[in-house]
Structure formats: C-alpha cells, structure tokens
Amino acid sequence: MVDGPIPGQWADLRASRPVSEDALATLPVTLDGQDTPLSIAMDQAGFLHLLIPVRRGPAGAPPPDLNGLRVRHRRLETGEVIELSAPPSHEPVFTPFCREVADAVVVECREPWAAVAATVRNWQSAFRPLRSGMDKTVQVGLVGELLVLRSLMIPALGSAAVYQWSGPNAERHDFVGERLHLEVKTTRKGRPEHEISRLDQLRVPGGRQLLFVSVMIEQSAAGAETLATQLDATVEQLRGDAAALDAFMARMVSMGWSEEMRNSGELLRFSVRGASVYAVDDDFPRLPDGFAPPSGVVAVKYTIDLANLPELDFDEALGVVRQANPGYIS
Numbered sequence: 001m002v003d004g005p006i007p008g009q010w011a012d013l014r015a016s017r018p019v020s021e022d023a024l025a026t027l028p029v030t031l032d033g034q035d036t037p038l039s040i041a042m043d044q045a046g047f048l049h050l051l052i053p054v055r056r057g058p059a060g061a062p063p064p065d066l067n068g069l070r071v072r073h074r075r076l077e078t079g080e081v082i083e084l085s086a087p088p089s090h091e092p093v094f095t096p097f098c099r100e101v102a103d104a105v106v107v108e109c110r111e112p113w114a115a116v117a118a119t120v121r122n123w124q125s126a127f128r129p130l131r132s133g134m135d136k137t138v139q140v141g142l143v144g145e146l147l148v149l150r151s152l153m154i155p156a157l158g159s160a161a162v163y164q165w166s167g168p169n170a171e172r173h174d175f176v177g178e179r180l181h182l183e184v185k186t187t188r189k190g191r192p193e194h195e196i197s198r199l200d201q202l203r204v205p206g207g208r209q210l211l212f213v214s215v216m217i218e219q220s221a222a223g224a225e226t227l228a229t230q231l232d233a234t235v236e237q238l239r240g241d242a243a244a245l246d247a248f249m250a251r252m253v254s255m256g257w258s259e260e261m262r263n264s265g266e267l268l269r270f271s272v273r274g275a276s277v278y279a280v281d282d283d284f285p286r287l288p289d290g291f292a293p294p295s296g297v298v299a300v301k302y303t304i305d306l307a308n309l310p311e312l313d314f315d316e317a318l319g320v321v322r323q324a325n326p327g328y329i330s
Contacts, residue, residue: 002102003030005040005050005095013042015242024049029102036106040098046235046249047259048091050098052082052105058113063120066127068260069094071116082112086127087259088249093126133266134256139227140268141167142255144186144215145174146230147275152213152314153182154237156321159244168251172200179208180324183280186215192276192306199293199300202286209324210280211317214306216273223269228262277317278309285309 009027016025021044029038029050041049057073057080065071068090072083084101086094097119104115145167153161153175167174167184175182183201185194192214196202204210217225231252238245261267278284285304293300312320 002036002038002099002106003033005029005098007091007095009040010042010048010091010095011242011246013040014046014245015240017042017046017239018044020044024051026051029106031106036102038102038106043085045232046088048086048088048094050084050101051076052084052101052112052116053078054080054082054112056080058117062113063117066120066124069097069120069123069127071120082116084116089253089258090127093123097123097126133264134227134261136268138256140186140188140217141184142252142257143217143225143227143230143268143270144184144213144275146227146234147215147272148175148182148184148213150230150234150237151275152277152317152321154234156318157325159238159241162238162244162248162251165248165251168254172198173210177208177325180211180321181205181208182211182213184213184215186217188217188219188270192216193303194306195301195303196286197299197301199287199291202280202284202304203289204280209320211312211320212278212280212284212306213275214278215275217270218273219268219270221269223271225270225272226267227257228267231257276306276311277314278306278311279320283309 004027013025013027018025024041024043026039026041028035029040030036037053039051041051043049054073062073063071068086070083070085072085074081074083084098100123101116101119104110104119105112108115145165149161149165153164157164164175164177166176173181174184181204187194194214202210202212234248235245238248280286285306287300287302
C-alpha cells in the first residue's frame with residue numbers, strides 16, 4: 001500500500017500554496033519510502049489534487065464529475081496527467097480515495113484511466129453528501145466574525161488569534177481569551193441596532209474585559225464582498241501557519257461552509273458600511289447583571305441601540321487586545 005496522502009502532507013502543501021492562480025505546490029506519492037511517478041498537489045485556492053502521469057487521454061468518455069470531485073486530462077510542463085481534484089472540505093473523503101487510486105495504479109499496475117473510472121464508481125456515493133444551504137443569518141454573523149478576526153485579532157495576535165475564535169462553538173462570546181472576551185454583532189439595518197438573545201451575553205466575566213464589536217453591512221447584488229471573499233482574505237493571512245489554517249478551516253466547515261457555496265448562488269453579496277468597538281462598562285446599554293426573568297419566562301430577547309455611544313478607535317482596540325494577551329507575538 002502506498003504511504004500517502006496523509007493529513008500532514010495536505011497541511012504541508014497548505015503552508016506552501018502558490019501565489020499564482022495556475023501553479024501547483026506538489027509532493028510525490030511514495031511507496032515504502034520511495035518516490036512514485038504520482039504526486040499530490042494544492043493550488044492557490046486550496047483545492048486538493050492527485051496527479052497521475054499518462055501517455056494519452058481516456059479511450060472513451062472520461063469518468064463523470066461528482067459533487068466535490070473533478071476528473072480532468074491535463075498537459076503540464078512535466079507531461080500529460082489525470083488530474084483528480086476536490087475542495088478542502090472534502091479532505092476526509094478525498095484522502096482515502098486517492099490512496100485507493102494510487103494503490104490501483106502503483107501497486108496493482110492497472111491502466112490509470114481504467115483504475116480511476118473503477119474507483120470513482122466505487123466511491124460515487126461518498127462524494128454526494130447531503131448539504132443544506134447556509135441560512136442568511138448565519139452568513140451575516142460569520143461575515144462579522146471574520147471581519148473582526150482578520151482586521152483586529154490577527155493584526156494584534158498573529159495566527160494564534162484563530163484559537164480564540166469561539167463563535168463556531170456556540171459559546172457565550174465570539175472570541176474568548178484568558179483576560180478579554182469579544183462579542184461581535186452584525187446588522188443589515190441602517191442604524192447600529194442589535195438583538196441580544198441571551199441574558200448573559202453582555203455580562204462581563206469575572207476578572208476579564210468585554211468588548212462589543214458592531215459591524216454594519218449593506219446587502220446588495222452589486223456588493224463586492226461575500227463570505228467567500230472574507231474567507232479567502234483570512235486564509236491569505238494564515239498562509240504561514242499550517243496548523244492555524246487547518247483549525248480555521250475546521251471551524252468554517254463546522255458552521256456549514258462548503259466550497260460548493262462559491263458557485264451555488266446562495267452567497268450574500270454586501271458592502272461593509274462600518275465597524276465600531278465599544279467597551280462594555282456601566283454605561284453600555286444592557287440588562288443589569290442581577291436581572292432574573294419572572295418565573296416561567298425561559299428566554300428574553302431585547303434590542304440595543306449604540307448610536308451616540310462613545311467608541312474605541314482602532315489603535316485603542318488593538319492596544320486593548322494586545323495588553324490582554326501579553327504572551328502573544330504578532
């Protein structure tokens with residue numbers, strides 16, 4: 001059996017992804033520690049590839065594309081190849097699929113096109129996952145969290161900021177550190193008004209600071225931004241830290257992100273109207289810490305208006321984050 005691909009190899013390729021759109025970062029597939037003619041690769045967008053050298057195209061119709069798997073005949077500088085590719089979200093399925101294809105070609109010495117066609121047939125149900133669309137409110141919330149991650153947290157803490165992003169874990173606050181929490185709210189309204197859906201959401205944890213970030217976006221078919229553009233910008237910042245990039249993508253997948261969303265038509269387009277940072281203190285509009293709903297009331301939602309509330313400028317906010325995390329080096 002071939003030695004790979006394995007998750008660590010994808011992580012290595014992710015850390016060295018090319019800048020050019022048509023370039024590939026590659027690693028050879030090995031058998032008992034020796035290189036084989038096959039290789040795995042990753043492109044600028046993070047798509048996973050298996051490259052199998054061939055002398056010709058398929059004798060008949062090529063294997064069909066599946067949801068999350070593409071089969072192509074390509075001519076590279078090194079020669080002709082069968083190119084199998086899948087989005088990053090399909091890594092858990094694509095990895096064993098590639099190993100089976102590589103075994104068929106390298107160990108069993110089967111004709112490459114026939115081996116690929118047979119393996120695609122065997123795995124076709126695995127590449128047809130049921131995926132529900134991402135709700136618009138989830139997209140809006142994620143957009144705000146990614147804006148804060150890439151515009152404030154990563155500039156302050158470097159790639160380690162990813163590990164403080166707790167929004168995908170449904171915690172009380174969206175960013176959680178040892179001395180500082182951040183709550184991010186995003187609105188499509190024309191005013192900085194936000195709905196608070198938990199009694200404890202604006203309570204300051206004991207011995208810590210709490211910052212509130214208000215993000216205002218305008219949804220428009222002509223908007224230049226989408227959740228995908230925010231993700232891509234964040235990935236670019238994390239390119240040098242493979243572990244942090246993997247953790248980031250795992251969080252995105254847990255929230256329902258899939259590369260298929262890019263072409264599905266479900267992505268909201270928007271423009272960023274602005275973002276403001278506030279210290280949650282005695283003057284911040286919120287329910288008192290000791291507030292308890294009457295017996296029988298199991299949930300309370302209320303709306304806060306931040307108009308005319310003093311806000312921190314960017315340098316102040318950056319300083320607060322860094323001061324609360326003295327052990328990090330940005």
